[in-house]
Amino acid sequence: DAEITQxxxxxxxxxxxxxTLACHQTWNHNNMFWYRQDLGHGLRLIHYSxxxxxxxxxxxxxxxxxxxxxxEDLPLTLExxxxxxxxxxxxxxxxxxxxxxxxxxxxLTVL
Amino acid sequence: DAKTTQPxxxxxxxxxxxxxxxxxxxxxxxxxxYWYRQIxxxxxxxxxxxxxxxxxxxxxxxxxxxxxxxxxxxxxxxTLRDTAVYYCIVRVSAYNQGGKLIFGQGxxxxxxx
Numbered sequence: 001d002a003e004i005t006q007x008x009x010x011x012x013x014x015x016x017x018x019x020t021l022a023c024h025q026t027w028n029h030n031n032m033f034w035y036r037q038d039l040g041h042g043l044r045l046i047h048y049s050x051x052x053x054x055x056x057x058x059x060x061x062x063x064x065x066x067x068x069x070x071x072e073d074l075p076l077t078l079e080x081x082x083x084x085x086x087x088x089x090x091x092x093x094x095x096x097x098x099x100x101x102x103x104x105x106x107x108l109t110v111l
Numbered sequence: 112d113a114k115t116t117q118p119x120x121x122x123x124x125x126x127x128x129x130x131x132x133x134x135x136x137x138x139x140x141x142x143x144x145y146w147y148r149q150i151x152x153x154x155x156x157x158x159x160x161x162x163x164x165x166x167x168x169x170x171x172x173x174x175x176x177x178x179x180x181x182x183x184x185x186x187x188x189x190t191l192r193d194t195a196v197y198y199c200i201v202r203v204s205a206y207n208q209g210g211k212l213i214f215g216q217g218x219x220x221x222x223x224x
Contacts, residue, residue, distance in 0.1 A: 042198075042214040042215060042216055043155065045212070045213075048211065098160065099157040099160075100212060101157070102153075102155050102156070103154055105152070105153070105154055
C-alpha cells in the first residue's frame with residue numbers, strides 16, 4: 001500500500017548542530033508539506049513544494065530549508081538547531097491540493 | 112483565508128451522534144470548509160470538505176448553513192476511537208493558493224463509554 005513515512009521518529013540533538021528530517025511518500029504526489037506542532041500553536045506550515053525543484057516558504061520558515069530532487073522525498077534541514085525548534089514535525093503530501101495525507105511525525109528535542 | 116471559531120472541548124456518549132460546530136462568519140464565496148482530526152500523537156487525518164452543499168462520506172456528514180457563516184460536522188455514531196482534536200479549516204481550494212492548511216486550536220472531542 002502507498003504510504004508516507006518519516007524518519008527518524010525521535011531525535012535528540014544539541015544546539016548548533018545541523019539536523020535533517022526525512023519524509024518519503026510512495027503515492028507519487030506532486031505536493032508535499034512540512035508542519036511543526038507546538039503546544040498552544042497548533043500546526044504551522046514551514047515549507048512546501050509543488051513538484052521537483054520547487055520549494056516555497058511557509059509561515060515559520062526561518063532556520064529551516066528544504067530541497068526537492070525527486071517526487072518521493074522532501075527532506076527538512078535545520079541548518080543550526082536551536083532550542084526553539086524543539087517540536088513535533090509532520091510531513092504531508094497531496095495530489096490535488098484537497099486532501100492532505102500526513103506522516104506519523106518526528107519528535108525533535110534540541111538541548 | 113477566513114478565520115474559524117470552534118469550542119475548545121466537547122463530550123459525547125459512545126453510540127450517540129457527535130455534532131461539532133464551527134463559525135466562519137467572514138468566509139468568502141470561493142472558500143471551502145475542511146475538517147481534519149488528529150488522534151493523540153498521530154498526524155492529522157482528512158475527514159470531509161464542502162463549499163455550500165451538505166456533504167456526506169463514510170466517516171461523517173458536513174452541514175453548511177445557507178449563509179455559509181457556520182457549519183457542523185456530524186459523526187453519526189461516535190465510538191471511543193473518535194476521541195481526537197477536530198479542526199475546522201476554511202481556505203480557497205486553488206493551486207495558486209498553495210494548498211496551505213491553516214490550523215486553529217480545534218475542538219477536543221472526548222467520547223465516553
